[in-house]
Amino acid sequence: MTNYPISTRTELPEEFQTLLKDYPREAWEKHPDMAPFTQNWLEAHAMFRRLGKIIVKDTQRFLDKSRSGEDFAKRIGFYGGQLVDNLTRHHHFEDEQFFPTISSVTPDFDRGLEMLESDHEALTKTMEDFVISGNNAIDLAVQDDAKAIDAAGKVLEKAQALQDFLARHLADEEDLVVPILLHHKMR
Numbered sequence: 001m002t003n004y005p006i007s008t009r010t011e012l013p014e015e016f017q018t019l020l021k022d023y024p025r026e027a028w029e030k031h032p033d034m035a036p037f038t039q040n041w042l043e044a045h046a047m048f049r050r051l052g053k054i055i056v057k058d059t060q061r062f063l064d065k066s067r068s069g070e071d072f073a074k075r076i077g078f079y080g081g082q083l084v085d086n087l088t089r090h091h092h093f094e095d096e097q098f099f100p101t102i103s104s105v106t107p108d109f110d111r112g113l114e115m116l117e118s119d120h121e122a123l124t125k126t127m128e129d130f131v132i133s134g135n136n137a138i139d140l141a142v143q144d145d146a147k148a149i150d151a152a153g154k155v156l157e158k159a160q161a162l163q164d165f166l167a168r169h170l171a172d173e174e175d176l177v178v179p180i181l182l183h184h185k186m187r
């Protein structure tokens with residue numbers, strides 16, 4: 001169990017920031033050891049942020065009546081599904097392959113990696129809550145817009161919680177992992 005649950009953090013905990021000080025975020029993009037793998041990994045994170053924004057916005061648009069229930073159901077089904085499926089695969093890859101590889105190169109940050117693995121568990125629960133609320137709202141929205149309003153309010157709450165957790169997790173994960181990859185020239 002981590003000492004740093006995601007709901008209590010506002011940044012990467014100080015004890016994991018040793019390399020970040022030498023490899024600040026602003027210097028990553030132009031760093032000579034920035035590898036295509038790392039860029040793709042960061043791009044996957046950017047996609048999760050975009051999908052998180054889309055599902056929140058689509059739900060708000062239905063609630064403010066600028067989107068029909070049918071349209072809302074279609075979009076939340078598609079983009080919500082994309083986010084949940086891709087994120088699940090991404091976490092699996094990190095837990096099973098990526099973090100063990102980092103740990104084999106340097107065990108110095110194992111406690112930080114454990115924190116991130118605990119985040120994945122918390123995010124799984126947050127995703128499940130979103131999926132349950134989303135499926136319920138979709139069922140109602142395809143029948144009748146008015147019937148789906150309360151359910152969509154729930155979706156908005158769950159989608160926002162997911163977006164907030166994800167923002168914290170991705171930022172802290174990048175701040176921990178990218179400096180390690182650059183420092184050890186991992187590709």
Ligand SMILES: [Fe+2]
Pocket residue numbers: 091094116120169173
């Ligand atoms: Fe992660």
Ligand SMILES: [Fe+2]
Pocket residue numbers: 045090094173
């Ligand atoms: Fe990640």
